[in-house]
Amino acid sequence: MGSFYAVLECSPTATLDEIKQNYHRLVKKHHPDKGDHTPDKFVQIDKAYKVLKDYKSRKDYDSSLLADSFNEHSLIYAEFRKVDICLDDDGQAFRPCRCGNDFVIEQKHLSETECIIECGECSNCILIR
Numbered sequence: 831m832g833s834f835y836a837v838l839e840c841s842p843t844a845t846l847d848e849i850k851q852n853y854h855r856l857v858k859k860h861h862p863d864k865g866d867h868t869p870d871k872f873v874q875i876d877k878a879y880k881v882l883k884d885y886k887s888r889k890d891y892d893s894s895l896l897a898d899s900f901n902e903h904s905l906i907y908a909e910f911r912k913v914d915i916c917l918d919d920d921g922q923a924f925r926p927c928r929c930g931n932d933f934v935i936e937q938k939h940l941s942e943t944e945c946i947i948e949c950g951e952c953s954n955c956i957l958i959r
Contacts, residue, residue, distance in 0.1 A: 833895060834877075835878075838853055853883075857876070905953050906946070907927060910935075912940050925956060933956050944958065
């Protein structure tokens with residue numbers, strides 16, 4: 831499930847009226863008594879609306895989304911493409927961190943679709959794609 835905003839098909843800047851309109855439209859469309867809809871989507875819509883219709887719970891939810899986004903992206907110091915990384919004879923490559931330490935890149939990191947490698951000295955990370 832995506833964010834509650836995605837469930838209600840509205841933007842995070844939507845007004846309460848816009849959220850309410852989308853809620854009513856989606857509840858009618860996905861109600862389990864109408865057609866072959868499963869209750870799962872209906873429950874997601876209801877849960878999203880219960881959070882977003884209340885000012886305090888919406889504010890708390892928005893804060894948690896912001897914190898998640900911050901935690902996910904804030905400490906990435908640099909991004910590298912796999913094709914630009916050449917391993918040495920020991921199967922490692924090194925990239926400098928701004929703290930003076932090196933990020934150690936190994937073959938196992940290059941076999942993943944995306945990989946985040948943490949610096950051994952500070953809280954910075956690099957992203958390998």
